[in-house]
Amino acid sequence: MCSRIYIEDIHMLKMFIDDWVKYLDGLEKEILKLELHSKDSQILNNIFECVHSIKSGSSFVGLRSITRLSYEVEITLDAIKDLKVTVNTGLIDSILLYVDFLSAYIKKLFEVLKKRDFRSENGVMYLELKYEQREEDILEILKLAFVNCEVKSDEYINTGEQQPLENEISLDILESEEFKEGLAYGIKEQFLIESTENIERMENDLLIRLDTTSNDREAINEIFRAVHSIKGGIGIYLAVTNPQSSLYAGLKKFSKVVHTFESLLALVRDKECKFEKNLVDLSFIMMDYLKSFMSSVDSEEFNAVYDKGIIEKIKEQISNVEKLSTPLGKSAVAIIGQDAGKTEDIKSNGSVPQSIRVNEDKLDKMMNTISELIIAKNSFMHISEKLNLEYDLPEMSKEVKQVGAYVNRISDELQNAIMSIRMVEIKTVFQKMPRVIRDIAQSTGKRMELYMEGESTEIDKTIIEQISDPLVHLIRNSADHGIEDPNERLFKGKPETGSIILRAYNKNKNVLIEIEDDGKGIDSENVKQKAIDKGLITEKEAEVMNKDQLINLIFLPGFSMAKKITEVSGRGVGMDIVKSNISKINGKVTIESEVDKGTKMIIRLPLTLAVSRGLIVEVERETYIFPLEYIVETVKISRNSIHEFNGKFFTYLRGEAIGIEWLSKLFLTGERNTENEEVNAIILSNGTVNYAIAVDKLKNEQEFVVKTLEGHLASIPGISGSTLLGNGQVVLIVNPVDILKFVEN
Incomplete structure (x- = not known):
């Protein structure tokens, strides 16, 4: 059927299309709600208002196809409201076909109006369906569904045969290939x-x-x-x-x-x-x-x-x-029946949330700009201090400090706003795991259930993309290595079905992800023997290791406890990569395990990679920043409590012996200084081992933006990047993971 539109009505048509697009966003959802809540008058009214507005607008501008179909849907909705028909699957499907037709029609019409210049045209524009039968088919289905719903619902069986419609919608408007x-x-x-x-x-x-x-x-x-x-x-x-x-x-x-x-x-x-x-x-x-x-x-x-x-x-x-x-x-x-509380959640209040899709590159650019602002805001405190101490201008120093505090507040609000846009729920990763568990259960014959908690926990999209593969590997390990066969579980007095819990939650400025199972656990003695057999460690090294250190040997390259190689695991090329990938995003993974009780793997991740907080230190007149994520505490250690054994130094901290090393020695910028009465030290931790790193001065905490190093500089061990201080000074960011590797070797 051909629709005739006068050129002078084009502006009005564009206004109607804008309204129809908004209606379509919520119309399908409301129709689906109607299938479950056919007696809900509010849902019916919402649908009727949308359809009536579309019909009125299409009639005004001469889109007869939309007008005819909308009129038929209105009749159906009135009959539902008056209880003259019963809402069933066939009726809902027919109304959804109308929505699909309308959506396609409007999308093509919108593109035509967007690309075609009507200002130089006069007269009438004709719109025509390439396949007129499509409109007639939908009209016939709407009428047939209405008739079927007037009889008893148990006499109507929808076999799905009414749904196929082979002709595609195509408006005969500017049918050029370019369009x-x-x-x-x-x-x-x-x-x-x-x-x-x-x-x-x-x-x-x-x-x-x-x-x-x-x-x-x-x-x-x-x-x-x-x-x-x-x-x-x-x-x-x-x-x-x-x-x-x-x-x-x-x-x-x-x-x-x-x-x-x-x-x-x-x-x-x-x-x-x-x-x-x-x-x-x-x-x-x-x-x-x-x-x-x-x-x-x-x-x-x-x-x-x-x-x-x-x-x-x-x-x-x-x-x-x-x-x-x-x-x-x-x-x-x-x-599906709903209790009163759930029904209220499902009912529409007549409003449809609006959202837009934004290219991720634009968000990254905005985040980088805000990061530069964070660096700039630090300059105010430096200028204020300089005005006061060097130029003796306390009043001006105070004013600059006040302005700096104002800029600081604005930059913090901007940072929080853009970070919230980048944040996504972790359920986008969690939702992949039930399929992983099911596939392993099918291939191994084990029985297991996955419980997920904290799916709404939010984290930066960049981290989400990089944590997916490590998380899948840890889940597969829990299912394949952790959960026992049903007979073995029954013999141990456990339920036949094993449980794996995947949870996420916020703690301070970190997100913690835990994978916990009630399986066989990790025997540290077996791990030790396996590592010795594979030549990964010596017996002498193994004897001085505690339980946590032995368990963490599973992160060594080539280590595997699997008795045979399967499609799931056993090659010993996974856990070291997992730890490496998590470390790349400033995360840590630790293990807690008890034999025959189960294992818990804990991943600690920063909320975002864009901006971090660090501790500024000075060593041999050079300034460095340590990320706070790896710092347990800062302490002053008396010279008398530092002891040497086999060329290595250690001290006692609250009764516990920990190693100590000087950053100047690690970076080859100076020798160990053991003459001072007290040594300033940072206590670093990788989750299992604490180690003291001695520095000359401990300064202040500060937010910083990581700038990656290029070329040969990128491969310097112990350095993860650089940043700018408020006074314009370039400082290096220490990589605690590398530092802990240095001191352990």
């Missing part, structure tokens, strides 16, 4: 982002729930919605893709597989079947297929065949489910 390529780029990016989010949610949350509780109707409904959203995204992407391209052919094939899987999910949902193990396994295969295809869409390379017969497997399951009958006396859709 399509420009539009396709934006739609492709959005399609990849939204589809990836849906896949991760299904794989790492919903399917894990169904693997445990096969009759979780809410999870089944949510999986169907996620797959339906992916299919809708394919339809939109196809509409702007060149039909002659390999991408178009690949998307068509992909669309067929996704639609077939959606039909299977619709049957399972509508017939109230349990999501048995074979369906869970098939769904995980489907998730792997979806992820593989997303990579192909990103690169637009479809040479390899990715389905591996998956569509036949899906059809086989459809055949099995179709043989089952829908329970009589029940609705074809399971309405």
Whole structure:
């Protein structure tokens, strides 16, 4: 059906489109809520107001296609409100088809209005659907769903056959290849982002729930919605893709597989079947297929065949489910009951939160600018001190100090604001772990459960990206090495099913991640013997080690306690890399373990890598900064309490013997000074061992921004970077991890 728009109404149309885009953001969510809360008048009113506004606007500017469909949806909503129809899956699906149509129509229309200059045109612009049957099909489905919902709900069984619509939406406006390529780029990016989010949610949350509780109707409904959203995204992407391209052919094939899987999910949902193990396994295969295809869409390379017969497997399951009958006396859709408190949380208040996507490079640039401001603010205190002491201008010094305090407050607020934008919830990493545990349980025959706590804990996005792989490795180690076989657990008097707890929480200015299991634990004596057998340490070295030091030998390169190499572990190339990768982001990993009780691995991470706090020290008239993360305390040590043994020095601190070394000796800038009555020392710790590092002067704490060193300077051991002080002086940042390695050797 052709829509006629007068050129003088273009400005009004643009205003309507802006409003419709805002409505669409919340319309689908409200419709999905309606499926669970069909008698909620507030949800109905929210949907009706959106649809009515869209209908009124489209009628005003002459978009007859949208007007017709919106009118039909209004009739349906009125009937729901008057209890003339029953809300079921078929009815909701038909309304969602209207939303999908509307979304695609508006997106293409928006691009046309954005690129075309109407100021030089007069008269009428005609908009036409390339496939008129698409609009008629949706209209027919809306009417048919209305009629079906007037009968008893148990007489209506949606087999999913009404959903497939092969014709893609395409507005006959500026059908040039140049237009399509420009539009396709934006739609492709959005399609990849939204589809990836849906896949991760299904794989790492919903399917894990169904693997445990096969009759979780809410999870089944949510999986169907996620797959339906992916299919809708394919339809939109196809509409702007060149039909002659390999991408178009690949998307068509992909669309067929996704639609077939959606039909299977619709049957399972509508017939109230349990999501048995074979369906869970098939769904995980489907998730792997979806992820593989997303990579192909990103690169637009479809040479390899990715389905591996998956569509036949899906059809086989459809055949099995179709043989089952829908329970009589029940609705074809399971309405999940909510308690009063939860219902209030789900109900909409009529407002939809607004958000925008910002390129990460822009955030990084802003963070760098704020970092420079932090360096600049430190200059005020230096200038104030100079005015007072060197120029004897106390009043001016006071004014500069006040201005410095004001700038300091503003810079702190800016820093906190930009850091909060960069912060993301750690659940983006945690959600991958249930799949990891499930796969290991399947391959080893062990029984285990994963409990996750503190998923809402926030941390810098840069750290999130770098902690994912180490965390996966530690989880795999807990599952493979820690948790015993069911028979062994029963013999020890433990539950047959092992428990692994993954938790995150904030402590001071750090985020702590713990991986705790109730498995066999780590026997320090076995670790010691294994390390000696492999030649990693000598027997003499092993004898002077305490329990914690022995357990930490598992971080040595090449160390492994596995009796045989498996697909999961055993090659001894993991834990040292884990520790190294965590150290690169200024983190620490420590281990607590008891035999037959379990093991806890603790990762301590900074909230952000952009700005740190450090202690300024002086050694041989050179200034250095020690990051506070590794400093336990600062002390003054009497010369008489420093002793030498075998060429190394040690002292007693509160009754405990600890080693001591001079930073000047480590950096080859001077000799050990043992003549002073007292020695200023920093107590560093790597989580298991404390060590005293002697310096000439302890100055003050200060925020600093790390500037990486380039070229040959980047490989200097013991130095992690440089920074600027408020007086413009360049100082080196000490790397405590390297320092502790030096003193231990």
